[in-house]
Amino acid sequence: MEYKYVLKKNLDFEEAEKRFRDAIEAVGLKVVGEVMPSMKIKKMLGIEIPPYKVLFICHPKYIYEMMQMDYDIGTLVPCHGVIYERNGEIFVGVDIATTKLKLSDERIAEYISEVEERMKKAVDMV
Numbered sequence: 001m002e003y004k005y006v007l008k009k010n011l012d013f014e015e016a017e018k019r020f021r022d023a024i025e026a027v028g029l030k031v032v033g034e035v036m037p038s039m040k041i042k043k044m045l046g047i048e049i050p051p052y053k054v055l056f057i058c059h060p061k062y063i064y065e066m067m068q069m070d071y072d073i074g075t076l077v078p079c080h081g082v083i084y085e086r087n088g089e090i091f092v093g094v095d096i097a098t099t100k101l102k103l104s105d106e107r108i109a110e111y112i113s114e115v116e117e118r119m120k121k122a123v124d125m126v
Helices: 013-026 037-045 060-069 097-101 106-125
Strands: 004-009 030-035 052-058 079-086 089-095
Touching (some): 004 106, 013 030, 013 052, 037 052, 052 060
Antiparallel strands (some): 030 052
């Protein structure tokens, strides 16, 4: 069962992040938060790793509608996007929401498939 959709991009980190954020907006979704694990690892463990950023992606309408199906949906959403450097190459990707949400109500997994397709499209647009 695949849990991710990740593509290598011939861009630098900053350009990949900018294009990914623009693409997320273009497909009608929102970045509602972010974390930079590479910075946290350096600060807390003193270990330097290449840039790695996680974006939290959703849309309030989708969250609200899923909450009507299962009020505990917040334990499984928002969806995640990543931009990272590995071995000198840049990657952009998203989680496969339906894989994660199959653990929830079947109606939610079906509902989120639209969001999943939009997130994949955003990765393709980078």
